Amino acid sequence: MSKDREDVETGSVTPPEKAWRRSTVGDISPTQTEFPREQYEEEHHHNGFWRVGSKQHKAHENHAQKIAEGIPPPFRFNPIKIVMITGRHTSKLSSLTHILLPAIPAGLILWYHARRTNPLPVFIFNFIAIIPAGNLLSFGSGELQHRLPKTIGATLEIFTGAIVEIIVCVILLHLKQYDVVRAALLGSMFANLLLVTGACFLAGGIAYREQKIASYVGDISSAALLVSAVGMVSPSLFFQTIHPRIDISESGADLKVLYVSRVVSIGLIVAYFCFLFFQLHTHSTGYHHVLERAESIYVGRKQYREKLSVLEAIFVALLGLVFVCFCAYFLVREIEFVVEDQGFPELFMGLILVPLVEKFGEHLTALNQAWDNQLDLALSHCLGGSIQTALFVAPLIVLVGWGLGHEMDLNFELFIALSLLLAILVVGNFVRDGKTNWLKGMFLLMVYYVIAVAAYNDPELRRHYFGEGLVGEGGEGGIKPGE
Numbered sequence: 001m002s003k004d005r006e007d008v009e010t011g012s013v014t015p016p017e018k019a020w021r022r023s024t025v026g027d028i029s030p031t032q033t034e035f036p037r038e039q040y041e042e043e044h045h046h047n048g049f050w051r052v053g054s055k056q057h058k059a060h061e062n063h064a065q066k067i068a069e070g071i072p073p074p075f076r077f078n079p080i081k082i083v084m085i086t087g088r089h090t091s092k093l094s095s096l097t098h099i100l101l102p103a104i105p106a107g108l109i110l111w112y113h114a115r116r117t118n119p120l121p122v123f124i125f126n127f128i129a130i131i132p133a134g135n136l137l138s139f140g141s142g143e144l145q146h147r148l149p150k151t152i153g154a155t156l157e158i159f160t161g162a163i164v165e166i167i168v169c170v171i172l173l174h175l176k177q178y179d180v181v182r183a184a185l186l187g188s189m190f191a192n193l194l195l196v197t198g199a200c201f202l203a204g205g206i207a208y209r210e211q212k213i214a215s216y217v218g219d220i221s222s223a224a225l226l227v228s229a230v231g232m233v234s235p236s237l238f239f240q241t242i243h244p245r246i247d248i249s250e251s252g253a254d255l256k257v258l259y260v261s262r263v264v265s266i267g268l269i270v271a272y273f274c275f276l277f278f279q280l281h282t283h284s285t286g287y288h289h290v291l292e293r294a295e296s297i298y299v300g301r302k303q304y305r306e307k308l309s310v311l312e313a314i315f316v317a318l319l320g321l322v323f324v325c326f327c328a329y330f331l332v333r334e335i336e337f338v339v340e341d342q343g344f345p346e347l348f349m350g351l352i353l354v355p356l357v358e359k360f361g362e363h364l365t366a367l368n369q370a371w372d373n374q375l376d377l378a379l380s381h382c383l384g385g386s387i388q389t390a391l392f393v394a395p396l397i398v399l400v401g402w403g404l405g406h407e408m409d410l411n412f413e414l415f416i417a418l419s420l421l422l423a424i425l426v427v428g429n430f431v432r433d434g435k436t437n438w439l440k441g442m443f444l445l446m447v448y449y450v451i452a453v454a455a456y457n458d459p460e461l462r463r464h465y466f467g468e469g470l471v472g473e474g475g476e477g478g479i480k481p482g483e
Contacts, residue, residue, distance in 0.1 A: 076311065076312065077309070077311050081306075081308070081312065082312050082315070082316060085306055085307065086098075086136070086316055092368055093364040093365070094364045096364075097131050097132045097360070101132045103125050103128040103131075104129040104327065106129070107122065107326075107327055108330075110126075111330045115333075115334070119338075120338070120342065122330060122334050123331060123335070123337070126334070129323070129327040130331065130358070131357050131360040133323035133327050134161075134320065134324055134357070134359065134361050136316055136317075136320030136323065137320030137321050137324055137361075138160050138161060138362055138365070139316060139317075140318070140319070141156060142157050142160070143307055143308040143313035143316070144156065144310065144313050151284050152280060154291055154377075155280060157362075157381075158380070158381060158384045158385055158388060159388065161358075161359040161362040162385070163321065164324050164358045165184075165185075165393055167324055167325055167328050168184065168328045168332060168354060169181050169184060169393070170397070171332045172332055172335075173400065173406055173408055175332065175333070175336075176406065177332075177335065178406075178408055179346055179347070179350065181350070181397060181408065182350070182411070182413075183349070183350025183351040183412075184351070184354045184355055185389060186412060186420055187350055187351035187355035188359070188389045189423075190351065190355070190419075190420070190448060190451060191356060191363070192382045192383070192389070193225075193383075193386050193424065194427070194444045194445070194447050194451070195445065195448045196363045197382040197383070197444055198443070198444030199363075199367055199445065200366055200367055200375065200441070201370070201430075201436045201441030201444060202441030202442060203367055203441075204370040204371065204378075204438075205439070206438055208373060210436070210437050211370075211373065211375045211436045211437075212375070212434055212435060213376065213431050214290045214293070214434075215434060216286045216287065216290050217431075218432060218434060220279075221383035221384070221387065221431070222431065222432070224275055225386060225390070227271065228268070228390030228391050229390065229424045231267065231391070231395075232268075232390050232410060232412070232420065233410075233420060234264065234410075235264060235409060235410040236410065236414060238256075238257060242257075254409075257411045258407055260409075261408075261410040262398060262409075265396075265399050266395070266399070269392060269396065269399075271391050272391035272392040272395075275387065275391060290380070291376075335349060335354075345455065345457075345458050348458070352456075359385060362385065363381075365381065366378040369381075394410065415454065415458075423447060427444065430443075
């Protein structure tokens with residue numbers, strides 16, 4: 001019996017996944033088949049829309065048993081186990097972030113002893129410290145998945161990534177830095193859609209000639225992203241429409257946009273819960289099979305390793321949450337200094353820098369999954385995170401601001417609002433055919449690079465720092481203030 005046939009019958013790889021392994025079949029794609037159609041249909045039956053082999057039941061049972069062997073009693077609390085298991089992490093890349101843990105106490109010490117004399121080191125260390133702190137929060141919540149259904153566990157993991165984003169935005173909202181909040185919200189979507197998705201396509205394209213995307217992931221995600229983009233940018237386009245009119249004042253236009261943003265935010269949150277109900281209840285089978293198939297492609301230490309108990313996982317998640325809150329507060333308090341004294345544009349700070357650290361651990365996990373040929377899992381993090389930001393986080397921040405008496409709206413700058421629409425169209429077009437390669441990843445990274453360069457050179461925000469050199473005082477080539 002050949003090794004490939006033996007792999008199939010022992011359950012180490014199922015026939016559909018076998019075609020994904022370059023080490024055994026070269027560059028054969030999952031749409032092609034090296035199994036005779038008649039033989040394949042005799043040995044397999046349909047379950048949902050993925051084929052599940054009748055001869056694979058024993059292998060599936062062994063797989064579930066191995067996973068269960070690593071799950072401890074729910075109320076175990078062993079500090080040594082916590083350190084050892086957390087240090088290994090589920091992702092090789094994410095585990096490397098533990099070397100940044102000393103930045104957490106360093107950021108705390110600098111805040112209390114050097115924030116008045118040396119605010120820049122305070123910003124830098126707390127900027128770095130959010131990465132391992134958020135990673136602890138993500139890992140702790142991820143460990144709870146093993147006692148939950150797959151779809152609920154995956155949704156919980158994506159939601160955990162939004163906690164850091166919500167904390168940062170609420171602190172910025174409290175400090176009335178509305179422009180940075182708006183830029184950070186869209187910046188999180190740009191990071192997920194372009195930077196991380198592009199990096200996943202690139203990493204997967206280096207490891208494999210071509211990777212496949214489940215139609216469920218591409219179709220549902222593209223539809224949800226388009227709807228969320230319309231809801232996000234409509235208030236901005238509405239403002240651009242009514243602002244030039246002579247029958248309405250500037251303050252009147254602002255009030256109209258604020259009202260529209262609040263009403264739209266309620267509708268977006270309703271749409272988000274409808275999306276969750278669709279994914280977790282009425283059409284949960286499709287999402288479940290996507291997750292199950294993606295996990296079965298790579299069965300390494302991240303599945304069969306020893307895991308945290310429920311009590312230990314909650315402790316690690318709460319510890320990460322506390323660190324995130326402190327580091328985010330210290331970071332946000334120094335943004336004003338970095339913008340005013342260091343010459344960083346406010347748009348670049350909110351659109352590029354802040355979103356980079358909000359979900360850094362989640363981004364590394366997605367990148368590791370793409371390298372392991374689990375592209376559907378990686379995209380569920382990237383695209384799912386973008387949908388969650390647009391349909392839940394952004395409207396939640398608007399409603400929280402409403403409750404606290406802040407005039408937070410969805411009136412984004414026209415440049416980034418239109419850039420979001422274009423980014424979603426580009427990503428949707430790339431996933432439509434269900435195939436990815438490294439070149440698509442490079443294209444997405446290039447789009448992100450273009451947006452970052454434009455944000456850094458925004459003249460409206462850099463005028464204050466470069467003064468007459470950029471704006472002039474009515475001289476040649478200058479622009480008079482107010483024009």
